[in-house]
Amino acid sequence: MIEIKNLTKKYGAFTALDGISLIVKKGDIFGFLGHNGAGKTTTTNMLTTLLEPTGGSATIAGFDIVSQSMDVRRNIGYVPENVQLYDTLTAYENLEFFAQLSGISHPRDAIGETLEFLQATSFAHKKIGELSKGMRQRIGLAQAIIHKPAVLFLDEPSAGLDPTGIIQLREIIIRLNKEEGTTIFMNSHLLVEVAKTCTAIGVLNHGKLVYTDTLANTLKRFKNEDSLEKIYFSINGDADNKPRN
Ligand code: ATP
Numbered sequence: 001m002i003e004i005k006n007l008t009k010k011y012g013a014f015t016a017l018d019g020i021s022l023i024v025k026k027g028d029i030f031g032f033l034g035h036n037g038a039g040k041t042t043t044t045n046m047l048t049t050l051l052e053p054t055g056g057s058a059t060i061a062g063f064d065i066v067s068q069s070m071d072v073r074r075n076i077g078y079v080p081e082n083v084q085l086y087d088t089l090t091a092y093e094n095l096e097f098f099a100q101l102s103g104i105s106h107p108r109d110a111i112g113e114t115l116e117f118l119q120a121t122s123f124a125h126k127k128i129g130e131l132s133k134g135m136r137q138r139i140g141l142a143q144a145i146i147h148k149p150a151v152l153f154l155d156e157p158s159a160g161l162d163p164t165g166i167i168q169l170r171e172i173i174i175r176l177n178k179e180e181g182t183t184i185f186m187n188s189h190l191l192v193e194v195a196k197t198c199t200a201i202g203v204l205n206h207g208k209l210v211y212t213d214t215l216a217n218t219l220k221r222f223k224n225e226d227s228l229e230k231i232y233f234s235i236n237g238d239a240d241n242k243p244r245n
Contacts, residue, residue, distance in 0.1 A: 001026040001061060001151055001183045002047065008055030009042050016042045018207040019056060024200070026150075029177050029184045031194035031215075033232060034204030040187040041081075043204070044153050047185070048078045061150045077149040081156045083140030087129035091120070091139040094128060098143045114142045118172060134165035145176065152176065154186040158193050166190075170197055195228040203235050211235045 002024035009017040017039040024030045034040050045051035047058055049069040057064060063071040085094050092111065099107035115121045120138045123131060128139065137157070144152060157173070158166045170193060176182045188194050194201065195215070202212040213221070222231040 001028070002030075002058065002185060004043075004047075004056070004058040006056035007043065007046060007053055007058050009039070009046060009051070010054045015207055017046075017053075020204070020207075020209040021056075022202055022209060022212055024183060024185060026183055027177070027181060028200050029173065029198045030186070031198035031201040032185060032187045032204065033189075033191070033194065033201060033236075035236070038204040039207045040204060041155060044078075044155055044185070044187060048076060048153055049073055074147070075150045076153060077144030077147070077151075078153045079137070079140045079144045079155065079157060081159055083136055083143075085128045085136065085139060085143070088127060090125050090127050091115075091131065091135075091142075092124045094139060095142055095146060099146060102147050104147055110146050111142075114146045117145075117175075118142055119168075133160050134162065134168075137161070137165075137169070141172065145180075145182070148180065149182065151183045151185060154184065154188075156187055156189065158188065158190045166193065173197055191228045191232055203232065205236050 004020060004022040006019045006021055007017060008015070008019050020043070032040050032043065042051065046053050047060060047065060049065055049072050052066060059065065060072045061075040063075065065072050089097065095111045096107060099110060104110050115124050118138050118141060120142060123135050128136060131139070157169055161169060173184060174197060177184055198215055200212070200214045201218060203210050218231060222234065225231045225234060
């Protein structure tokens with residue numbers, strides 16, 4: 001579903017992403033791990049067509065992220081770490097606006113179904129500015145999945161959520177994957193959540209992909225480590241993980 005070949009991003013002389021190659025299979029929940037500044041958001045921004053690579057290529061659902069960016073956009077949803085919504089409109093109005101922009105054929109049905117799927121109908125008519133972080137994020141998620149994308153990208157989805165919010169989000173991610181068959185690509189620092197949710201992982205270190213495998217193989221390979229956190233540190237180390245700039 002996602003095929004990345006030698007993908008590179010340079011900002012001037014600085015290489016933020018250094019020729020990564022990676023395959024994410026259809027139906028996977030892929031956890032993209034790495035320290036602050038490793039290049040996760042840069043990768044996600046390129047895969048979601050928000051940023052142009054300076055080298056290499058990638059396809060999503062068979063479409064090239066540069067030459068077929070509109071096809072890519074039709075096939076993906078993206079929830080950034082800080083969800084962008086109109087504070088003075090209600091949640092429902094935000095979704096109506098977005099549904100119009102993306103040309104959804106039966107917007108009311110789509111909005112109703114999506115809000116129900118996310119158990120968000122009770123606050124649909126509140127203004128975004130009056131919602132909690134968890135509720136806002138749920139509406140950001142509604143906006144990202146209303147057109148039933150093949151791939152959903154999540155950047156730090158659990159950041160700022162309380163324990164109940166984290167559990168609810170985990171259940172939504174798993175349900176979306178099982179019931180709708182959505183492939184999910186998520187950047188996360190919350191290794192406990194990654195261990196509970198993901199089917200495969202990749203680890204970035206200073207812009208290079210240093211590890212990728214299924215979660216099951218990873219747990220087998222590192223069977224002496226009792227948590228994903230310990231596995232992560234034995235793959236990635238932590239001694240030289242200082243910011244690069
Ligand atoms: P975090 O976990 O903190 O969100 P990340 O893995 O998502 O980190 P990126 O945001 O992709 O990391 O940043 C990768 C590197 O690229 C960092 O060193 C960052 O400072 C640098 N970088 C990101 N955007 C730019 C930019 N527009 N210009 C120059 N450097 C940038």
